[in-house]
Amino acid sequence: MYRIVKKRVLNPTVSLMEIEAPAVARKAEPGQFIILRVDEEGERIPLTIADFDRERGTVTIIYQVVGATTEKLNHRSEGDFLQDFVGPLGRATETEGLKRVAVVGGGVGTAIAYPVAKKLHDVGCCVDLIVGFRSRDLVILEDEFKAASTQLIIGTDDGSYGKKALVTDLLKEQIEAGAQYDRVIAIGPVVMMKFVCQLTREYNIPTVVSMNPIMIDGTGMCGGCRLSVGGETKFACVDGPEFDGHKVDFDEAMARSAMYKDFERHAHEQACNLFKQEVR
Numbered sequence: 001m002y003r004i005v006k007k008r009v010l011n012p013t014v015s016l017m018e019i020e021a022p023a024v025a026r027k028a029e030p031g032q033f034i035i036l037r038v039d040e041e042g043e044r045i046p047l048t049i050a051d052f053d054r055e056r057g058t059v060t061i062i063y064q065v066v067g068a069t070t071e072k073l074n075h076r077s078e079g080d081f082l083q084d085f086v087g088p089l090g091r092a093t094e095t096e097g098l099k100r101v102a103v104v105g106g107g108v109g110t111a112i113a114y115p116v117a118k119k120l121h122d123v124g125c126c127v128d129l130i131v132g133f134r135s136r137d138l139v140i141l142e143d144e145f146k147a148a149s150t151q152l153i154i155g156t157d158d159g160s161y162g163k164k165a166l167v168t169d170l171l172k173e174q175i176e177a178g179a180q181y182d183r184v185i186a187i188g189p190v191v192m193m194k195f196v197c198q199l200t201r202e203y204n205i206p207t208v209v210s211m212n213p214i215m216i217d218g219t220g221m222c223g224g225c226r227l228s229v230g231g232e233t234k235f236a237c238v239d240g241p242e243f244d245g246h247k248v249d250f251d252e253a254m255a256r257s258a259m260y261k262d263f264e265r266h267a268h269e270q271a272c273n274l275f276k277q278e279v280r
Helices: 022-027 068-074 109-122 142-147 167-176 190-202 250-257 261-279
Strands: 002-011 014-020 033-037 045-053 058-064 084-089 100-106 126-133 151-156 183-187 207-210 226-229 232-235 242-244
Touching: 002 058, 022 045, 022 058, 022 084, 033 058, 045 084, 045 109, 058 068, 100 109, 100 167, 100 190, 109 126, 109 142, 109 183, 126 167, 142 151, 151 167, 167 190, 183 190, 190 207, 190 250, 226 242, 226 250
Parallel strands: 100 126, 100 183, 126 151, 183 207
Antiparallel strands: 002 014, 014 058, 033 045, 033 084, 045 058, 207 242, 226 232
16 A cells, blocks of 8 residues: 655646655656556556655656546545555656757646656756646646756746747747757647657657557556557557657557547546545
């Protein structure tokens, strides 16, 4: 069992949890993920490691309530326990030899971008952290982003905070202003990563994306997280989750991720109704 030592609401649908998991914290690196179960009857879901503290033996996760399991997770409080918390899984972000990098995050994906930017910043890399949200009330981790970057650029779709622009527009501004990036790292909605890669291909900038497809066992055995990368089948859980963005078949990835949207929505509605009945 894994104790929740801290819970913090970041915006109306996104929350942060710090989990007591010493064995995971001891080996965790930016870019990796865990798989958890809330209880014995729960499903396994992957969540990227948002931060870790080796001394305290804790791992931080950030999740958005979108389905039944995240709804159930969100009803856990500080002092409660999770059934399973397995990791670290996947390959860590490669950070060696980079002098200037743009880390681009969108929505809840910005939470995944944070540890990557922090690691790069800590090793002396110049980090332009470009993050985008729909509106001001959805902005998260601003103070943490400032501390983990050389330059923080925030954009919102409606212009209510930062610049009114998409992250691709903000990235293009930096490139055309003369920024010489060794690499762009994009983390967020698949469609966002697709358009970031289309942009960076024009400028021949190496680009890495973090993929989060349907995943079940985290070992490569089930094949649920398969992707087409450079015409070859890869598995996000063991070959990734990070891949060369210029080789990923984003259209296929988006089609596969949409297969279970209706089921996920229905399961979320059922979970919400169940919790409402318990409250009564």
